[in-house]
Amino acid sequence: DAKTTQPPSMDCAEGRAANLPCNHSTISGNEYVYWYRQIHSQGPQYIIHGLKNNETNEMASLIITEDRKSSTLILPHATLRDTAVYYCIALSGTASKLTFGTGTRLQVTL
Amino acid sequence: NAGVTQTPKFRVLKTGQSMTLLCAQDMNHEYMYWYRQDPGMGLRLIHYSVGEGTTAKGEVPDGYNVSRLKKQNFLLGLESAAPSQTSVYFCASSPPGRRGNQPQHFGDGTRLSIL
Numbered sequence: 001d002a003k004t005t006q007p008p009s010m011d012c013a014e015g016r017a018a019n020l021p022c023n024h025s026t027i028s029g030n031e032y033v034y035w036y037r038q039i040h041s042q043g044p045q046y047i048i049h050g051l052k053n054n055e056t057n058e059m060a061s062l063i064i065t066e067d068r069k070s071s072t073l074i075l076p077h078a079t080l081r082d083t084a085v086y087y088c089i090a091l092s093g094t095a096s097k098l099t100f101g102t103g104t105r106l107q108v109t110l
Numbered sequence: 111n112a113g114v115t116q117t118p119k120f121r122v123l124k125t126g127q128s129m130t131l132l133c134a135q136d137m138n139h140e141y142m143y144w145y146r147q148d149p150g151m152g153l154r155l156i157h158y159s160v161g162e163g164t165t166a167k168g169e170v171p172d173g174y175n176v177s178r179l180k181k182q183n184f185l186l187g188l189e190s191a192a193p194s195q196t197s198v199y200f201c202a203s204s205p206p207g208r209r210g211n212q213p214q215h216f217g218d219g220t221r222l223s224i225l
Contacts (some may be wrong), residue, residue, distance in 0.1 A: 032199075034213065043114075043200050044153070087152065088175030098145075098214060099169075100152030 002027040002090040009105040012082075018075040020104050022088030031090045033064060033090040035073045036100070039084040046098070047073065047086075078108045112136050116201050116217035123191045123224050131186040131220050133201030140206045141216065142184035143168075144176060146197040153200065159184055160206070191224045198222070 005023040012018040024033065034049040039108040048055055048062045050071075055062045061074040075082055114135045123129055133142065140161050145153040145168075155168030159178040170225060173195060175187045184203075196220050202214040 041198070041219070041221075043202075043218045044214075046213040046215065049213060098143075098153060100147075102150075102152060110162070 002031055004090055004101060006086070006087045006088055006101070006104045007070075008102065009107070010080045010110060011107050012075075014079055014108055014110055018078040018082065018106060018108070020073040020075075020086050020088075021070065022073070023070045024088070024090045026089045027068050028101045028109055033062065033068075033071050034089045034091065034098075035060070035062065036087045036089065036098075037082075037084040038071070038087070038103075039081075041042065078106075080108050080110070082106065111144075114201055114203055114217035116199075116220050118220060119218070120221045123188075123222065125191060125193060125224060127191050128209075129188055129191065131188075131199055131201075131222075133184045133186070133203075133217060134182055135184075135201075135203040135215070136182065136204060137187050137205075138181070139203035139215075140181075141204045141212075141214075142178065143202045143204075144184065145183065145200045146170065146195075147200060149195050156186065156199075159168045163205065193220070193224045196222060196224045 035047040036044040040046045050062045064071045085103040087100045117132045143158040144151045144156040154170050157176040159165045165176045166176045175184045198219045200219050202216045204214040
């Protein structure tokens with residue numbers, strides 16, 4: 001599975017959009033981009049995933065560049081409860097064995 | 111709908127003791143996984159299972175055994191606990207998916223300390 005690179009930390013004001021970047025320049029054609037987050041010491045929570053098209057669900061939007069070498073997770077109206085570590089993962093295969101890096105620590109402030 | 115439930119939530123063991131961590135899921139998922147997370151680090155896969163009666167090794171399997179006798183349960187055993195196994199253990203499950211197209215659902219973790 002391709003290596004991903006994320007900034008170690010970001011800040012966002014409450015109510016503003018949080019845009020979290022991820023670089024996956026070595027991603028292969030059959031690898032999906034997944035986003036998870038981990039709030040405090042809870043279990044990781046699935047957010048969204050995509051292959052090449054942009055995706056949106058009730059939690060977030062995922063924008064994947066046309067060359068698929070990078071992506072951005074967008075939380076449209078961040079709240080204090082969105083403070084967490086966000087992980088971007090590229091993977092393929094029928095048994096999706098996740099490998100989490102160190103992620104981006106998002107701090108949402110008043 | 112409970113999702114993925116892990117028991118116990120906390121446990122303290124002495125070196126050399128054995129114990130079993132239980133993971134139960136009520137989503138009828140085929141795949142189940144055990145991960146460990148050490149302070150400041152990401153998750154590392156210990157063992158996984160793609161169906162009842164089958165298990166496979168992950169990235170860090172040494173010192174652990176697993177069993178999947180029933181589809182809904184995945185047990186993680188520590189044969190002889192060592193301080194290096196102090197960690198937070200997460201269980202996850204997912205339906206089967208072609209080409210990695212199925213997200214995993216996680217439990218809230220078991221915090222294990224080995225003295």
